[in-house]
Amino acid sequence: MILVVGGGPAGAACAIALAQAGRAVTLIEREPAATDKVCGEFVSAEAQAYLTRLGLPPALLGGQPITRLRLVRGGRTITAPLPFAGRGVRRRGVDETLLDVAEQSGVRVRRGQAVRRIDSGGISVEVGGEVLHPATLVLASGKHEVRGAARPARPGRLVGLKSYFSLAAGPQSELVQHVELIMFRGGYAGLQMVEDGLANLSLLVDKAVLREAGNKWPALLAGLQRTIPHLASRLDKAADRLPEPLAIAGMPFGFLHRPHAADPPDLFRLGDQAAVIQSFTGDGLAIALHSAALAAAAIIAGASAQTYHQQLRTDVRWQVFRAGALHHALSAPLLGPVLFAGAALWPATLARAAAWTRVPEAALARCQSQARPGLCSLR
Numbered sequence: 001m002i003l004v005v006g007g008g009p010a011g012a013a014c015a016i017a018l019a020q021a022g023r024a025v026t027l028i029e030r031e032p033a034a035t036d037k038v039c040g041e042f043v044s045a046e047a048q049a050y051l052t053r054l055g056l057p058p059a060l061l062g063g064q065p066i067t068r069l070r071l072v073r074g075g076r077t078i079t080a081p082l083p084f085a086g087r088g089v090r091r092r093g094v095d096e097t098l099l100d101v102a103e104q105s106g107v108r109v110r111r112g113q114a115v116r117r118i119d120s121g122g123i124s125v126e127v128g129g130e131v132l133h134p135a136t137l138v139l140a141s142g143k144h145e146v147r148g149a150a151r152p153a154r155p156g157r158l159v160g161l162k163s164y165f166s167l168a169a170g171p172q173s174e175l176v177q178h179v180e181l182i183m184f185r186g187g188y189a190g191l192q193m194v195e196d197g198l199a200n201l202s203l204l205v206d207k208a209v210l211r212e213a214g215n216k217w218p219a220l221l222a223g224l225q226r227t228i229p230h231l232a233s234r235l236d237k238a239a240d241r242l243p244e245p246l247a248i249a250g251m252p253f254g255f256l257h258r259p260h261a262a263d264p265p266d267l268f269r270l271g272d273q274a275a276v277i278q279s280f281t282g283d284g285l286a287i288a289l290h291s292a293a294l295a296a297a298a299i300i301a302g303a304s305a306q307t308y309h310q311q312l313r314t315d316v317r318w319q320v321f322r323a324g325a326l327h328h329a330l331s332a333p334l335l336g337p338v339l340f341a342g343a344a345l346w347p348a349t350l351a352r353a354a355a356w357t358r359v360p361e362a363a364l365a366r367c368q369s370q371a372r373p374g375l376c377s378l379r
């Protein structure tokens with residue numbers, strides 16, 4: 001039996017591909033129903049292509065098309081076309097639909113149960129007082145570590161926070177077709193429309209910035225609006241739609257699982273458990289879906305987890321590296337303003353940077369064979 005831990009996009013997509021290839025798959029998801037997650041909800045072109053093959057074309061995804069990037073720093077703004085069409089989509093519906101497709105494909109989905117522990121030596125999994133011994137384990141628990149199989153990654157300093165806002169008419173029309181990245185001392189914010197009238201505001205802030213605000217969301221937002229007039233104008237007369245923001249701390253941005261001879265041969269890490277790209281790229285979902293297609297292909301071919309992890313690493317390492325380097329450079333006190341000034345002179349560099357931080361076309365092409373829908377050929 002193949003056991004998938006986690007029913008986010010990575011786990012659900014992999015389970016669907018395996019079940020459609022005739023494998024017996026059980027998926028365990030700790031939430032009883034899909035929930036909102038800390039995510040900017042920018043669905044890139046690569047992610048849309050994978051979702052289309054899973055039965056969720058853009059017309060069914062809903063949300064809003066996004067074709068332009070607006071970068072804001074201090075009082076200055078640069079706008080540039082994106083080299084592809086993205087989409088702002090509330091993810092809860094997407095995650096729920098993928099789990100429905102999994103069930104329809106024959107996956108046994110057990111919701112509302114958390115895997116408490118994994119013993120990766122002989123692969124045993126503790127869930128709901130039961131101990132399971134799957135032949136193959138797919139670990140797709142996203143941002144959350146499971147005891148016994150935590151990522152060998154150093155937690156980062158940034159805290160991710162997200163809420164939904166109903167915006168006034170003016171800011172809404174300014175955001176049509178746009179995703180905004182607002183840079184500030186100690187972090188950045190992403191803002192885009194995801195549903196009619198509803199905007200997703202996601203922040204990544206240094207722990208120290210949050211501490212200065214007394215670890216309070218209203219104080220943090222008020223402080224940011226005082227120092228960033230652009231954000232203040234966007235949130236003018238806006239209503240916060242969540243009682244509390246969603247939050248996640250210690251994300252190991254830049255993490256990319258390095259396969260090791262001592263790794264258990266049947267433990268496949270997917271999505272954020274395998275690679276964590278800087279969130280401003282809006283490509284974490286694409287990597288999650290790419291990892292799902294690769295892992296399913298490897299499992300069906302009888303290849304080891306090490307072969308899969310090596311392939312994933314080869315496919316996305318430059319993308320993850322460039323995103324980390326860009327983040328480092330843009331947030332550096334001296335280099336950041338210089339790069340911003342350069343981008344203001346040559347806005348086309350923004351489109352180039354967006355293209356550099358995508359899953360490479362060659363890697364996608366290996367996964368787009370009509371003969372193996374949803375699966376990849378391994379090198």
Ligand SMILES: Cc1cc2nc3c(=O)[nH]c(=O)nc-3n(C[C@H](O)[C@H](O)[C@H](O)COP(=O)(O)OP(=O)(O)OC[C@H]3O[C@@H](n4cnc5c(N)ncnc54)[C@H](O)[C@@H]3O)c2cc1C
Pocket residue numbers: 005006007008009010011028029030031037038039040041042043044047113114115116140141142143144145146160161202203204248251270271272273279281282283284285286288
């Ligand atoms: C601030 C921020 C903004 C981002 N913005 C974007 C963006 O705009 N676009 C983009 O493409 N990416 C973005 N990302 C990245 C994106 O959210 C992730 O890469 C993506 O969600 C990874 O999918 P996944 O399936 O690996 O994990 P998840 O979507 O996190 O799913 C994991 C699932 O596992 C379940 N689970 C966890 N532990 C257990 C357990 N013990 N037992 C059973 N189930 C368990 C969870 O409930 C969850 O449903 C952002 C990330 C952050 C932090």
